[in-house]
Amino acid sequence: xxxxxxxxxxxxxxxxxxxxxxxxxxxxxxxxxxxxxxxxxxxxxxxxxxxxxxxxxxxxxxxxxxxxxxxxxxxxxxxxxxxxxxxxxxxxxxxxxxxxxxxxxxxxxxxxxxxxxxxxxxxxxxxxxxxxxxxxxxxxxxxxxxxxxxxxxxxxxxxxxxxxxxxxxxxxxxxxxxxxxxxxxxxxxxxxxxxxxxxxxxxxxxxxxxxxxxxxxxxxxxxxxxxxxxxxxxxxxxxxxxxxxxxxxxxxxxxxxxxxxxxxxxxxxxxxxxxxxxxxxxxxxxxxxxxxxxxxxxxxxxxxxxxxxxxxxxxxxxxxxxxxxxxxxxxxxxxxxxxxxxxxxxxxxxxxxxxxxxxxxxxxxxxxxxxxxxxxxxxxxxxxxxxxxx
Numbered sequence: 001x002x003x004x005x006x007x008x009x010x011x012x013x014x015x016x017x018x019x020x021x022x023x024x025x026x027x028x029x030x031x032x033x034x035x036x037x038x039x040x041x042x043x044x045x046x047x048x049x050x051x052x053x054x055x056x057x058x059x060x061x062x063x064x065x066x067x068x069x070x071x072x073x074x075x076x077x078x079x080x081x082x083x084x085x086x087x088x089x090x091x092x093x094x095x096x097x098x099x100x101x102x103x104x105x106x107x108x109x110x111x112x113x114x115x116x117x118x119x120x121x122x123x124x125x126x127x128x129x130x131x132x133x134x135x136x137x138x139x140x141x142x143x144x145x146x147x148x149x150x151x152x153x154x155x156x157x158x159x160x161x162x163x164x165x166x167x168x169x170x171x172x173x174x175x176x177x178x179x180x181x182x183x184x185x186x187x188x189x190x191x192x193x194x195x196x197x198x199x200x201x202x203x204x205x206x207x208x209x210x211x212x213x214x215x216x217x218x219x220x221x222x223x224x225x226x227x228x229x230x231x232x233x234x235x236x237x238x239x240x241x242x243x244x245x246x247x248x249x250x251x252x253x254x255x256x257x258x259x260x261x262x263x264x265x266x267x268x269x270x271x272x273x274x275x276x277x278x279x280x281x282x283x284x285x286x287x288x289x290x291x292x293x294x295x296x297x298x299x300x301x302x303x304x305x306x307x308x309x310x311x312x313x314x315x316x317x318x319x320x321x322x323x324x325x326x327x328x329x330x331x332x333x334x335x336x337x338x339x340x341x342x343x344x345x346x347x348x349x350x351x352x353x354x355x356x357x358x359x360x361x362x363x364x365x366x367x368x369x370x371x372x373x374x375x376x377x378x379x380x381x382x383x384x385x386x387x388x389x390x
Contacts, residue, residue, distance in 0.1 A: 064096040065135035075145030080104035085368040097390035112223030119153025140185035144367045148191025159257035176260035186261040194280040198334040204274040246340035265347040272362040301379040310345035
């Protein structure tokens with residue numbers, strides 16, 4: 001492996017597959033005195049014969065062995081650079097514990113290839129990262145927008161469960177693993193978990209059913225991904241992919257994989273997100289959206305206006321009266337996705353950029369996609385980091 005030392009901070013480097021890793025590592029004795037004032041010692045870039053690059057950070061004196069992999073996944077027409085701010089902030093707080101991998105296996109127009117194709121590519125990428133870091137024991141995912149759906153597909157590809165025959169006597173339930181690691185956090189930010197087809201799920205259309213129907217017909221403009229998002233991919237006789245992703249299938253255990261994470265957290269914009277509605281990003285029925293207080297729940301996070309503790313969905317019979325209230329027997333795909341996804345607990349964090357100039361860029365501001373124009377979302381990123389335990 002080739003090594004290169006440099007001062008912190010430094011822009012994240014990427015491997016030939018588009019990914020970039022950050023973790024902690026030591027520095028040479030020669031530079032110890034010079035680096036004492038830096039919060040993370042030195043940054044070293046290591047590359048192998050395949051061109052993969054890992055960035056490592058640690059306090060001077062000894063090499064750290066990080067145990068927790070955090071995979072950050074970009075959204076539509078995005079790149080690994082979209083997560084640069086969040087990755088640096090997370091590594092700044094946990095320099096010795098984490099490997100932060102900003103995926104770019106699916107970037108730019110590759111994000112039109114479909115959630116399934118991108119999920120498989122991400123799973124392959126994660127396996128390669130795990131192979132490069134044998135000290136890893138835990139894994140978490142953070143996905144923005146479409147990236148949350150890609151991550152949901154990828155974890156199903158990576159899901160493993162111990163065989164009961166291999167368990168010793170008097171042992172607990174079979175252990176569930178993601179890529180051989182203990183799953184901890186699954187975090188999404190402005191992710192259209194219910195797709196974009198439902199009424200008012202894309203605020204840009206202003207609730208116009210005509211525009212919503214037109215968007216569904218034109219979803220092919222975004223390639224296979226567009227059809228997946230608008231649930232318009234059922235031509236082969238199978239249910240739409242997003243509907244299949246709320247149940248365990250024969251070869252892909254979508255729900256088991258998602259359920260095995262210790263915590264599932266959904267960050268959602270309450271308004272001014274023109275691409276992803278509050279309901280679909282928070283996995284709620286519109287009748288369940290909370291009434292918000294005027295100010296933040298905590299002055300440290302001025303744009304976090306509501307935090308909902310983990311909870312499960314209401315009884316199926318209770319919501320049945322809300323579904324097909326017009327007496328129709330048509331199958332409600334949105335309701336089915338909500339029902340299945342909320343059988344497991346979710347923490348919900350509602351975000352509002354009302355009152356800031358950047359509110360019109362809420363979809364990207366919640367991620368701090370570009371610090372110069374999305375800096376208002378820094379407190380949202382900090383909230384995520386403060387509630388993260390490596």
